[in-house]
Amino acid sequence: MPQDFAEWLRGMLRQRDMSQKDLAGAIDVTPAAVTAWIRGRSEPRYEKIAAIAEALGVAAEDAVSRRQPGAASSELSWIFRKAPADGGREGGNAAAFAFAANLEVLAREATQNSLDERLPGGQPVVSRFVLHELTGQHLEEFLEALRWSEIEKHLHAAADPGQKVGRVLLDGLQELERTRRLVLLRVDDYNATGLTGPDYDDGRFARVVRRTLDSGKAGAQGGSYGLGKAALWAASRFGLVLVNSTLSERQDGRHERRMAGRLELPWHALGTDEFAGPAWFGVKDPDRDDAARSWWGDEETARSLYLERDGSAAGTSFLVVGAYDGSGDTEQLEEMHERLAAGVARNFWASMVGGEAAAPLLRASVASWRNGRVVRAEERIDPHRHEPARSRAVQAFLDRRTVLELTSREDVLEMAVPLKLPRLKDGAGSDRTSPTTHDAVLLITPSGDDEPAADHISYMRATRMVVRSKKVGDLPLGHRNFQAVLLAGAATMKDTPDVEAAERLLRASEPPDHNDWTGTEDLTAMYVRGARQCIVNFKRLAEQSVREALQTQDDGQQGDEGPEVLKELLRLDPPKAPRTQGFPTIHAIEGEVDEHSAWRVTVTVKCPEREDPWVLAPAIRFTGRDGGGIPVRWAGRLVPVKNCELTKEGNLLFRGRRGVFKGVTDVASHPVPAAMSRIEVDVPRAKEAKA
C-alpha cells in the first residue's frame, strides 16, 4: 500500500475541500473519531470506509485501497500559469527550439525514449505510431472532450505573428478554421516503465510533464526522457500534447490511465490578465495555486481523447494534437505515415533486428485512421526491408553466424575494434582492477549497388539506435559496396566489466542530440585528460579496420609494373563516353517490320551546332551480335520529317539541333528476313561535292 489511511483521508478532504466536521456529520460519527483517523490513531471499520467513500464521492475500492479516486471528466480543466510578477515574458518552450519540428526527428526521439524506458525481462518495447485525421462530427467531439473552448482564446492571444512560435500557432489556428481538419498523432509504447513517480518532484512523470528543460541525464536513469521529449511538443501546431500512461509501479495506489495534458504557449495576455505561457490539463490541485494534477481517468474519457490503450502492458501514450511536419513538405496523412516509418527505420533498424541469441529490442509499427476508419492498416516496420544489408549484418551477429573472411554477398565479417577506456576523474570505480579496454564489434557485409548510402559505418551502443552513420573515407579503388556496423558497449552482448565502462564513456561522449561520439562537456567533466582522444582514436581505428578489410592483398609487387607517373598516362581501359559528341548521333529510332517484311523506321538525329548544315548519308544495317553486321539499302528516297531536307544526291541536309526523317528498307537487300534481324542506323557524313 502506498500510503496509510490517515494520509489518504487527509488528502481527500483537502481535495474535496471538506472539513473534518462535515465528514463526521455526513457519516454520522463524532468529529473526534474523524480526527483520530486523520491523526492515524485509529482506522475505521469496513462499513465506515464505504460510508466515507460515499461521502467523499469516490468508489469504496478507492478508500479500501487508499488510492486516488478516478476523476470524472467534469472535474477536468485547463489551468494556465500566471505570468511572473517581475513581468518576465517567456517566448515558449525553449527546448522545443532545439529540434527541427519534423516527423522523422519526432520518430527518432520518441522511440529513443521508449527504448531507454524498456522494462527488463527481454520483451521488446513495442512502439506504435497512429495517425488520426478528424473532421466533422469526429472533430467536434474531440474538441469538446479536450475543452478546446477553454484554450482557444489563449491560443489566439498567443498567436503573435512577430514571433516564430506565434506564427506557427497562427498558422495552425487558421488552418483549422479553414479546413476544419485536425491531425492527431498518437505515440504509444508498451513494455516500458510508463510515467511513474509523483506529480511533482522527481520522477518520470514530472520529468515529462513538468520539467520540460530537464534532461534528467545526471540521474542514474541516464538519458531517460531527455530533451528529446520536446520533439513531441514541437510536432504539434499548438504545442499541445496529452498523455495516458500505464505504470509499471503503482502511484497513489493506481497504475492504469494516468492522464495529463500540457500546452506550451508563449507569454500572452487576455485583457488585463497576463499568462506565463504553459498550461496543464487535469484536476485542479487544491494544494497549489494555478496547478493541475494528473488524473486517473476512466475508459470513456480516454476514448474520447483518443488515448485509450490496448491491454494492460505498461507504457505511455502521447497524443500530439495538431501534428504536422515543420519542414512543410508533408501535409497528407499518407505522406506523414511514410515519414514516420522512414524515421523509425533509419534510426532503429538495428534495434528491430532479432536473432537466435537475442530477441529484438524494439518492434515498431505505423497506422493511419480517418474519422475512425482505417486508411493504412497497422504496418510493422521491417528492418530487413528498409536496410537489408545492415540488418543482415546485425542479425548474423545475433545468430552467431559471422565469418572471418568474406566470400559471398550474404556473408558478414566480424572484427574487434578496441576502445581504450580512460579513467574517471573522481576515482570512482577506477581502481587497478577496472578494465582499460573494451573490444567493440565491427561488422562488414556487402551491399547491393542500388542500396542508398553505400559504404557507410553506423555506430551504436546499448539500444542499438544509430548514433551516427557516416561514409567511410579513403576507400581502396574498386572495392565492393558494403555496409559496416560498429556495436559498442552493451550492444556487443558481452557480459564483462568493460561493457558497463564503455557504455558510460560513450554515453558521456554523446552530445544532447545523441548523434555522435565526440568531445562533450560531460566527457571533460567526468574523465581524466585524453578521454576525447580515446573516442577519436576509436572511431578512426574502426574506419581503418574497414579499409583494411577491403584492401586487396597482393599489392606488394607493384614495383615491377613500371613508374606510377606513366601508368596514369598509359591507361588502356575504355574512357567514359561523353554524353554530347562533336558529331551527329542517333537520338532515337522507332519503327516496325511492315506487311511486306520491310523495316519502316523513324529516326531522330542529334546534330551539334555549327555554322554549315550537316549533310548526312544515313545508313541502316542488320547488326550482328557485337556490332558490325550487314548493310541494307533504303527503298527509294528518305523522307524528311523535321529540320532536314533531301539533297540532290538523296542525302539529308540537317538544320538545327534535332532532325527527324523516315525511311523504309529495300527488302531485296535484306540478307535474312527482317523478322530475324536487329537494326541500327548510322549517320556518317555524306560524300558529296559542295554545291
Added chain:
Amino acid sequence: MSTAEPGTAQERMIGRLPTSVALKVLTSGVLAGYEPMPGPERLRRSADFSGGAIPGGEAEPIRLLCDEAMRRFRDESPTASDAWLAPRLHYTLRITRAEAADSGLWNFLAMCVAPDFVRWRWGKDTEGDRRAVGQAVRFAGPWHSQCFSRLWWAAELFRDGPDYGPVEIACRNQDVLNTVLRQELVLHRPAAQALVHLLQSRVTTTGREVNGLAKLAYAASATMIYEVLASDDPQDADELQDWIDAIGDAVEAPYDRLPDGPDDGRVDKGSISTLVEWFERLAAVAPVRGKEILAESEAPRPEGVSLAKTGPGL
C-alpha cells in the same frame, strides 16, 4: 631472354620468338627469296624457353610432319596439305588454347623449325629459282593467317572431341580456312559441326556457300540465340589436360589414318541436326540479297590485314 647453349636439350625444344624479332628479320628481300633467312641458331638466341609453357614440347616431331607433308603433296598444290597437316599438327603439338594464343610459339615454328615448309606452302616460284612468299604474316602474323596457327586453330575449332574427321573436311576448303574460321559462329561447337555436315552431305554446298551461310547466321544471331536452341556441354578440361600430359608416351601421328584427339566430349548430335535445319531454313528464307551472299563468287577477300603489313605510309 635466355641464351641457348649449343648441344643442350634446349636446341630441341620449342620456344617463343617475339614478333618484333621475327618482323625485323622478315625483310622484303628475305620474303622474296633474294636474301637468306638468318640461321635458326641466331633466332633461337632471341627466343624464350622459360616458363615451361609447352613442357616437353619438342621441335623434332613437328619438323618430321612438315617433311612428310612436303613429300606427300610434292605433286599436288601445297594447299592440299592443309587438310592432312591440321589434325596431325594439333595431335603432335599438344597445347591449350591459352598457350596457342601466344603468337611467339607460331613465330618460332615458322622461323626456327620449318621456314622451308612455310616457303613451300605459301611461296610462289619466281624467276631464278626463287620462291617468294607474298606476305610476312605467313611467318609471323595474326592467328588466322599464320601458316601453322591457322591450321592448329582450325583443328581445335572443328574437331568433334577426339574425332578429327570434321577437321579434315573443313580444311579441304580454303574458304572455310580463310573466312569461316574467323566468324564467331564456329566458336559454338554444334554450329561448327553443322557447317561441316553441310559441306560433307550436300554435294552442291561449296565453301563459298558455307561462307555465306555463316554471314547470314551472324545477321540472324542478333535476335536468335543458337546457343540456346542447340546447346553444347562444356568440354572436359581434365581429359584434355591428361591428353596433353600424355605427350611423352603418345605414339607419333599416323600418316595414313587420322590420329585420335583428346576425348573431352563429343558434340551433341541433336544440337548439330537442330543447327543443320536452322541453316537450311536460313538459306531457304533468305531474301534476294541473302541468296546473292550465298552464291557470291567473288574472290576471297584479300589477306591484307596484319600488324606486319608494310603498306604505303599514311
Added chain:
Amino acid sequence: MKTLFPYPVLSGEVVLVADRLVVDNIPRQWKAISEREHVIALHEVKGRWKEIRIKVSVTVDAGELAAGPWSAPTCVAVVRNPRTRIRHTFTLAPAGNGVWEGDVELRRGEQLGACEIDAWVVADVGGESGRLIGTASERWRADFEARTPTQQRSIKMVWKNFTDDIDLTEFRDDPWLLDAQADDPVLYLNSSVEGLRGVLENATTPEQKVVRDVMAAQIASETWASMFNAALYASDMEDGEVQWPGGWHEDVLKRMLPDVFADRSPSEGLAELVERRTEGQSGGDLQRRVMHAATFQSRKPKAVAGALKSLARMASAKESV
C-alpha cells in the same frame, strides 16, 4: 548504339551480378569482386589454379517479364575470351521473381588475360523460340592480370637493360622503346640509361620532378602515336563496313579516335582512315591529327605548362636568395 528489334524486348535493366568466387572449390575473398566496376580481379590466382567458378545472378523486372508477349523465358550467362576464342554459355536456373542464378566456369587452359561475362535472356516470341529479349546492362570482366578489381589498366611496362639484350642492343642508347607487335604492347624502359629509373620512379627535388613530368608526357605521347598506327594497320574494311580489330588495338582506337576526328563518330573516323590507307593516300594530315590525339592522351599540355611554371618559380626563388 541504339538498336531496334522486330519484336518487343525487355525495357527494364537486366542486372548481372557476380556473387561468389570459388577457385578449385575454395571460396575466395569477396573483395576480389567489384560490383561498381563490374570487375573480378584474379591476379591472385594466377598460375596456380585449375578451375574457377563464379556464382552469378541475373535480375530482371519480374512484372515486365510476366506481362510481356513472350513465353518460356530462360537465361544464360556467356563467357567469352577473344584471345582463346572461347564463347561458352551456361544455363542459369530460375530462382523466381525475375531472378536466375547459376555458376560460370573458367578453366585454366581456356583463359588468358581477361574474359568477359555477359548474360542473355532468351524466350519464345511469336511462336519462334530462342529469341533474345535482353542482355546484361553491364557486362563483367574477369581479369587475370588485375590485382584490384577495377577497370583501370595500363599498358605493360618493363625495365630492361638494353645493352644486355640480344634484340634490344641495337637500340642500346634509346631510353625507351615500344614493342607494338607483341600480343600486348610492351613499353621497354632502358635501365642502362643512368638515372632514368631514379627520376621516373623516385623524383625528389623540384628539378627532378619537372624533368620527370615532361619526360613522362613525352614517353606517353610517343607510345600512343605508335600504338595508334599499329592499331590502324590491324583494322580493315569488309563489305563496305569497317571491321574493328578487337583487343588492345580497339581499345587504343576507341580512346584516340574522338580526338583524331572531333566531328566524326569513331566508326566513321576509322572507316575514313582505313580507306585512306588502302588507297595509299599520303598521310600528312593524318599524322598531324594523330600527334594531336597522342598529345591529348599523354596530357602533355598540362605537363609542359606545369614544368614552365615550376621553372619560373625556381628562377625567382634563386633571385630572392
